[in-house]
Amino acid sequence: MILIVIIFLALLPTIGRSHCDTMNGPVVTAARKALETGNVNLVLVWVQTSGEAEVRExxxxxxxxxxLNPEVRELADMYFFENLVRIHRAGEGVAYTGLKPAETKPEPGIEAADEALRTGSLELLKRHLDESIHHGLAEQFERVTARKQYAPNDVEAGREYVKAYVLFIHYVERLHEAAAIPAEDHVHHE
Known part of the structure; x- marks a missing residue:
């Protein structure tokens, strides 16, 4: 089970649909609290050292x-949220594509990871990862085994087998690499 968690954590930085760029994600949530309290340190933890001066400014x-007034407040807050999330994403080595609405749903794995952190229990996350990995393995395996028996002179069928074989092997290889490499090795560092 712990291996599955390692795989998930290692793949997290590569997931395109992050939730750090949503209006109810952890970065904007920290930003709201920082603005309420006047404590910039609450958001500095979300950026690399190289982005700290820009966030402070x-x-x-x-x-x-x-x-000044409620309209200006809303505009100013959005300015801060946009800049903070942009700088945070740059620190992850990921392009900033704008803030997403609060109702934007993250990947189910991200939701399960957040729930594990909220509850202090890995059970739901482990079940989710077990199901996802087993489903992915079974799907890739079935695809390659279904194409394994082909007539030697049917080159197109052979190519379909090789294509499925390569996809299966690369899928397993990525899972193995993710399990063998600590998650922090996948995150951009200064």
Whole structure:
């Protein structure tokens, strides 16, 4: 089971549909709290050292103008959220594509990982990962075995087998590599 968790954590940085760029994700949630309390340190943990000065500057600008009126406050907060998430994503080595609405659903694995952290229990996450990995393995395996028996002179059928074989082997290889490499090796460091 722990191997499955390692695989999931190793693959997390490569998942395109992150939830760090949603209005109810952990980065914007921390940003709201930082603005409420005036404590920039609550968001600095979400950025690399190289982005800290830019976040501090955006934070101070936001605090300075958000007091003017509710419309300005909303605009200033969005300015801060956008910049913070952009800098956070850059630190992950991922392109920033804008803030997503709060109702944007992350990958089920991300939801299960957040739930594990919220509850202090890995059970739901382990079940989810077990199901996902077993389903993926079975699907790839069935695809390759269904194409394994082909007539020696049927080159197209042989190519279909080889294509399925390569996909299966690469799938297993990625799972194995993810299990063997600590997750932090997949995250961009300064």
């Amino acid at each position: 955006a934070f101070l600008k936001t605090l300075a103008v958000r007091k």
